[in-house]
Structures are given as C-alpha cells and as structure tokens.
Amino acid sequence: MDENEYFRFDTKNVLIPFGFVILMWLVYWLEIQFHFRWTRLGIYPLEWHGLKGILFGPFIHGNLEHLWSNTLPSLILLSALVYFYRPISIRILFWGLLLTGVLTWCIGRPSYHIGASGVIYMLTSFLFFKGVWLRHYKLMALSFVVVFLYGSMVWYVLPVKDGISWEGHLSGAVVGLLLSVVTTHAIPSAKRFHWQEDSYNAQDDPFMRQFDEDGNFFELSKEEEE
Numbered sequence: 001m002d003e004n005e006y007f008r009f010d011t012k013n014v015l016i017p018f019g020f021v022i023l024m025w026l027v028y029w030l031e032i033q034f035h036f037r038w039t040r041l042g043i044y045p046l047e048w049h050g051l052k053g054i055l056f057g058p059f060i061h062g063n064l065e066h067l068w069s070n071t072l073p074s075l076i077l078l079s080a081l082v083y084f085y086r087p088i089s090i091r092i093l094f095w096g097l098l099l100t101g102v103l104t105w106c107i108g109r110p111s112y113h114i115g116a117s118g119v120i121y122m123l124t125s126f127l128f129f130k131g132v133w134l135r136h137y138k139l140m141a142l143s144f145v146v147v148f149l150y151g152s153m154v155w156y157v158l159p160v161k162d163g164i165s166w167e168g169h170l171s172g173a174v175v176g177l178l179l180s181v182v183t184t185h186a187i188p189s190a191k192r193f194h195w196q197e198d199s200y201n202a203q204d205d206p207f208m209r210q211f212d213e214d215g216n217f218f219e220l221s222k223e224e225e226e
Contacts, residue, residue: 020093126179127143
C-alpha cells in the first residue's frame with residue numbers, strides 16, 4: 001500500500017473528531033438550557049441501571065471546566081486516530097468506548113462516572129503502544145508526540161486526586177493497550193532510500209568515499225572524485 005493512499009486527509013478526518021466533540025457540547029448545552037440532570041445517565045458500577053452510562057457517560061460532563069478539559073484532547077487524539085489508523089479508526093473508537101465503560105462499571109467506586117476522559121486515556125494508550133509495536137517511522141513519531149503531549153496523564157490512573165474517576169482513566173489505559181495488541185491491519189511500506197537497497201555499494205557513492213573505514217572524514221582529490 002502506498003503511503004499517499006494510506007495517509008490522506010478527507011472529510012472523515014473532520015466528521016469523527018468534531019462530531020464527537022459537538023455531541024459533548026450539545027449534551028451540556030441541553031442540560032444547562034433545559035435544566036436537565038444528565039449525571040444519572042453516567043456509569044454506576046455494579047448496578048444494572050448504571051450500565052446505560054457505558055454509552056451515555058462519555059458525553060456527559062459535570063461543569064464547563066470539565067467539558068473544556070476534555071474537548072481539546074478529544075479533537076487532537078481522534079484526529080490522530082483517524083489520520084494514522086484510518087482502516088481501523090471506527091472499530092477502535094467503538095470498542096474502546098464500549099470496553100472502557102464496561103471495565104469502569106466493573107472496578108469503579110459506587111458513584112456516577114461521567115466524562116470523556118476514559119476515552120481520552122484509551123486513545124492515548126492505543127496511539128502510543130500501537131506505534132511502538134508496528135515500528136513504522138511515522139507511527140513511531142506519533143507515539144513520541146503523544147507521550148510528549150499527554151505523558152503526564154499517567155499519574156491520574158492512580159487515586160492521587162479526589163473528585164476524578166481514576167478508575168475510568170485506568171480502564172481506558174488498559175483497554176487502549178489491549179486494543180493495540182489484538183488489532184491488526186495493513187500498513188504502508190516505509191519509503192526505502194537508495195542506500196537501503198541490496199544493490200547499494202558505498203564505494204560507488206561520492207559522499208561515502210569521503211570517509212575512511214573508521215568513519216573519519218577526509219577530502220578527496222579531484223582525481224579521486226572523478
């Protein structure tokens with residue numbers, strides 16, 4: 001598969017991340033505008049009525065600060081997922097959201113768990129580990145960018161701060177790692193440079209002839225260059 005065919009930007013790169021975020025904001029706007037109480041639609045662990053939160057919980061937020069803190073990461077990580085893992089992006093988002101919710105329902109405290117942070121942790125974990133496993137240079141670069149931007153979030157998979165669903169964070173991180181291992185798809189072949197070809201001979205390369213066997217640089221005479 002050609003890289004230009006695999007890594008391309010189209011409407012899918014816009015619809016999925018922006019659709020997800022717009023839905024979060026729409027739910028919050030409806031709650032404020034009509035004084036709804038969506039919290040009870042969140043995940044309530046080990047209670048049957050709490051299972052509905054697996055689908056609804058990620059789109060419900062307690063306040064504007066909570067919503068905003070999940071908006072930008074959702075946009076960035078979902079855009080990265082769709083662009084770099086186009087063939088499996090829908091599958092990863094669906095199963096990631098579902099399994100993160102199920103695991104949170106199994107291990108969470110007896111409280112309503114809401115917000116998209118579990119999905120964010122799932123995406124962060126998946127994008128990092130998948131790039132490491134595949135070793136494609138662009139996907140590995142994405143792994144390093146994800147670590148640089150969101151690596152500090154790892155502390156919040158532990159109960160280090162009151163009022164946050166660390167169980168949801170931990171569930172997302174575990175599910176993302178699991179999905180990075182079990183999902184498979186074809187990736188484009190990395191571009192090969194002429195010096196990577198089997199037929200390449202360093203003695204035929206004018207640049208490489210300027211180095212001796214120990215890697216020391218020396219200047220070629222005009223006769224040697226020719």
